[in-house]
Amino acid sequence: xxxxxxxxxxxxxxxxxxxxxxxxxxxxxxHLFPRQSETVxxxxxxxxxxxxPLNWACLNETANGLCSLGQFQSPINIDASIELDNGASSTxxxxxxxxxxxxxxGTTVEVEVNGTLVDRGKxxxxxxxxxxxxxxxxxxxxxxxxxxxxxFEAEDSTILVLAFLIRVSAQSELDPLLRSVFAALPAxxxxxxxxxxxxxxxxxxxxxxxxxxxxxxxxxxxTPPCSEGVExxxxxxxxxxxxxxxxxxxxxxxxxxxxxxxPLGERNRLNCxxxxxxxx
Ligand SMILES: *[C@@H]1O[C@H](CO)[C@@H](O)[C@H](O)[C@H]1NC(C)=O
Ligand SMILES: *[C@@H]1O[C@H](CO)[C@@H](O)[C@H](O)[C@H]1NC(C)=O
Ligand SMILES: [Zn+2]
Numbered sequence: 001x002x003x004x005x006x007x008x009x010x011x012x013x014x015x016x017x018x019x020x021x022x023x024x025x026x027x028x029x030x031h032l033f034p035r036q037s038e039t040v041x042x043x044x045x046x047x048x049x050x051x052x053p054l055n056w057a058c059l060n061e062t063a064n065g066l067c068s069l070g071q072f073q074s075p076i077n078i079d080a081s082i083e084l085d086n087g088a089s090s091t092x093x094x095x096x097x098x099x100x101x102x103x104x105x106g107t108t109v110e111v112e113v114n115g116t117l118v119d120r121g122k123x124x125x126x127x128x129x130x131x132x133x134x135x136x137x138x139x140x141x142x143x144x145x146x147x148x149x150x151x152f153e154a155e156d157s158t159i160l161v162l163a164f165l166i167r168v169s170a171q172s173e174l175d176p177l178l179r180s181v182f183a184a185l186p187a188x189x190x191x192x193x194x195x196x197x198x199x200x201x202x203x204x205x206x207x208x209x210x211x212x213x214x215x216x217x218x219x220x221x222x223t224p225p226c227s228e229g230v231e232x233x234x235x236x237x238x239x240x241x242x243x244x245x246x247x248x249x250x251x252x253x254x255x256x257x258x259x260x261x262x263p264l265g266e267r268n269r270l271n272c273x274x275x276x277x278x279x280x
Contacts, residue, residue: 040103040104040105040192040193040194041105042105042106042191042192043105043106043107043108043223044059045059045107045223045224046106046107047107047254047255047256047257047258048255053067053258053259054259054270056068056224056226057069057226057270059224060224060225063224063225064224064225064226066220066225066226066227066228067224067225067226067270068268068270068271069268069270069271070220070226070228070268071262071264071265071266071267071268072218072219072220072228072264072265073219073220073226073228073261073262073268074136074137074219074220074221074222074230074232074258074261075135075136075137075138075219075222075257075258075260075261076137076138076217076219076260076261076263076264077137077138077139077140077141077260077263078137078138078139078140078215078217078234079140081263081264082215082216082217083215083216083217084213084214084215084216084236085213085214085215085216085233086213087209087210087212087213087214089119089120089121090117090118090119090120090209090214090233091117091118092115092116092117092162092205092206092209092210093115093116093117093206094113094114094115094116094126094202094205094206095114095115095202096199096200096201096202096203097113097199097200098199099196099197099198099199099200100112100113100196100197100200101194101195101196101197102181102184102185102187102188102194102195102196102197103188103193103194104188104189104190104191104192104193104194104252105130105191106191106192107223107256108130108131108132108253108256109130109131109185109188109249109252109253110128110129110130110131111128111129111130111181111197111200112127112128113126113128113129113200114126115150115202117150117152117160117162119160119231119233122154122158123154123155124152124153124154124158124160125152125153125154126150126151126152127151127152127153128150128151129148129149129150129151130148130149130151131146131147131148131149131166131249131253132146132147132149132222132253132256132257133145133146133147133246133249133250133253133254133255133256133257134146134147134255134257135147135165135166135257136163136222136257136258137163137165137234138260139165139215139234139236143165144165144166144167144168144238145166145167145168145241145246146165146166146241146246146249147163147164147165147166147257148163148164148166148178148239149161149162149163149222150162150163150164158229158231159221159227159229159230159231160230160231160232160233161230161231161232161233162209162214162233162235163232163233163234163235164205164208164235164238164239165234165235165238165239166178166238166239166240166241167238167239167240167241168240168241168242168243168246169240169241169242170242170243171240174240174241174242174245175204175205175208175239175240175241176201176204177200177201177202177204177205178239178240178241178245179245180197180198180199180200180201181197181200182241182245182248182249183197183198184196184197184198185248185249185252186248188252189251189252205239208235208237208239209235212235212236212237213235213236213237214233214234214235214236215232215233215234215236216231216232216233216234217232217234217264218230218231218232218264219232219261219264220261222258223258
């Protein structure tokens, strides 16, 4: 686990102080939101109305400003402008475990496991993985029914998120990791609850990573405070989940997908006053 007391640069201080009041699931477990062993934090943001994504900046204008002003925000619609990496310079390693903690944070469900990703010579440590439904990223406009985010952090505090889109399937070849994780879902139906999974095997996931390319871009956290400089690897080729499991996940998580953000580098659509986009 990454040290909980990194040396703080002053520019990060405003951001970090907010995080005592906001649980941001995409950064949970990283230096931006250290875990507390006794409690499972419940997120104070949400996906509808006053606490929904259109209003995240207004929940705390100082801390969440990038949610409406940022120009490199995630998720995006991935198109031909995004680099497709064949993965030759990235190595994923997540050891199998006999059990792992599985938490319901209110805005997502999240599993804690250790692992490493060496990406272009830089080593990142896995903090957790969690799920969104429907998928946050779209690939050439299309979406999938779920998306898994494996959140890593390097020693210099750079955050990398490895994303797998998840497709609903009537086939019997379902991803064994998803099957094992979601078998424990009924025990954490209530926000704030925690359980322990059975054995988790990451062999299939690693093989999927090794045999697929991924899209690479620099974006942001998809939850408040929407911090930028996040390295995204979005695997090109979905994992599979069956309909019953999808229904089960929806019944617990409901909807937790941020809307598609402005293309990278373009003026944020929530920052529309005086811009040509207001007249479109
Ligand atoms: C908003 O964030 C700032 C720092 O970023 C923090 O000092 C303040 O307490 C936060 N306000 C609320 C209402 O959480
Ligand atoms: C991850 O590794 C750290 C340090 O090696 C250890 O303290 C921690 O318990 C491990 N966490 C899990 C979930 O296995
Ligand atoms: Zn996420």
